[in-house]
Amino acid sequence: MKFVAILQRQQKPVDYMLKKLLIIFSFLSAGISAKAQLMESFLHSGEIGIGVGMGHYFGDLNPEIRFNRPKTSFGLFYRKQINNYISVRLSGEYALLGYSDRYSNNDVQRARNLSFNSNVWEVGISGDFNFFRFQPGFEEFSFTPYIGLGIGAFSYDPYAYLGGQKYFLRLLGTEGQGSSLYLDRQYYNPVAISIPFTLGAKYALNARTNVFAELIYRFTNTDFLDDVSGQTYAPDAFAPLPDGSPSPAFLLQDRSYETGASIGMKGRQRGNSLKADAFATIKVGISFNLHNYRCPTY
Template sequence: MRSLKVVLITISVFVQIIANQNKATAQNMYSGMRHDGEFGIALGAAHYFGDINTRGKINRPKIAFGAFYRKQFGDYVAGRLSATFAQVGYSDVYSKNEFQRLRNLSFNSNIFEVALQGDFNFFKFNPIDPDYRFTPYVTLGVGVFGFNPYTYLGGKKYYLQPLGTEGQGTTAYPDRKKYSLTALSFPLGVGIKYSITDQMNIGFEITHRFTTTDYLDDVSKTYAGAQVFKDPIAQKLQDRSYEFGTPIGAAGRQRGFSGQKDQYVTAMISITFNLSSYSCPSAR
């Protein structure tokens, strides 16, 4: 019996030594592995806020998708280069405001954005280490995007910027120039990410973009007046209240609100693939 106890104690001690050795080896392995960054794709929805959606309502969001590369600078900070495509649009028919419903304007636009952002993790994130596989984060940066608002009349698609729907490019309004179809964006967002394996992560992010344009929706200032337009299509699209009866677009009447720039937001799910390297632990 005494011999059996000695054998069992010996086996127990041996197993414990092996377990401790394996744990130490694993810790050394994790400490030697470095998370360098990620590249991935994202898919979700986009929505617009501006002169046609003044109350920030969510109604019929449209598709958004993108790709990005994230470079890790330590466990808490990363830099990101991203390319995003988003569709946005809205219509006065969704509004409960009597003036907006009578105004009867609508638009759609495709957005192509390239942005440089900084990501800041709340927790240490190292997908190679099972103890640090999850973190919420915030992101902010600057981007440049292209857009081109359009609408439909009689089932036909018309791009609005060339028409100068607020008198841009006419002799009656020499101070109103055709607006640029390129603008800056300032992304500000929050997200979460989780490493499902050493090689792959999933994430979810909501990012709001402040912009430098008030013409994402082709609406900003006052009506120019129907008499200014020689093009009959431009005349019809600058004031579509005639579809409900007497037109309201007298010259000088407020058409939009130029005191605030347009904005848009994306909400996307991402899949990313990790880039890692091994650095030998320094000798002690």
């Protein structure tokens, strides 16, 4: 009997501890369940954002893909969230692009001495994929890197300065476009297609606001973003002005005379048509989350 009494006294603290653990476990389970229900009822449906940064061109004047002359870029977007990982983005972008042969390490390019600037306006649609689950408002799901791939259309109109005056190059036909002597050379389209590839990361500051940084590289279907392609020089396509002086088109199609002897003789290659031009933007920005709520089912 004494042994049984001792066992009963030892059992009481054990029962008390088990009850205490059960109560704690019940509270934890309730908390986890409540949080899970909250996460299920809270839907991150999308974002509206704006970013600013730099744009850069790659092409006949920058064949080495050097990122040494960035210019202004900014953009707006609306992102529709399909689930926690996949979204569709509609975007509008602006980039000022430009380059000059004088920045090249190649002696032939520096002698060619061509340059351009262009205002590029782009609209596009892309699919984005988050590497991590992203739910603003929940700290453990507040950060993710992401990638994206899409298609867009952009307008461009390269220009250059001569004697302090601005000239748009496309309609000047600097490679003989529009000349009766070169009927196979047509004016290039000022609208082209882009294939944007995105690498980015975003962080939710709170349930309403995110910050992000992203790089978007665009492959394009044009080789005239810089007004230079693979066609040969065509100096005979440019008639002199009525007073006998050379026309602006003639002076802009070959500017090697500014650095030395002219290299723009008929039949000599002016650019490289084997590879289309490209451009990229690097931006940082802020976005504002759009929320939906759904009633939990029991």
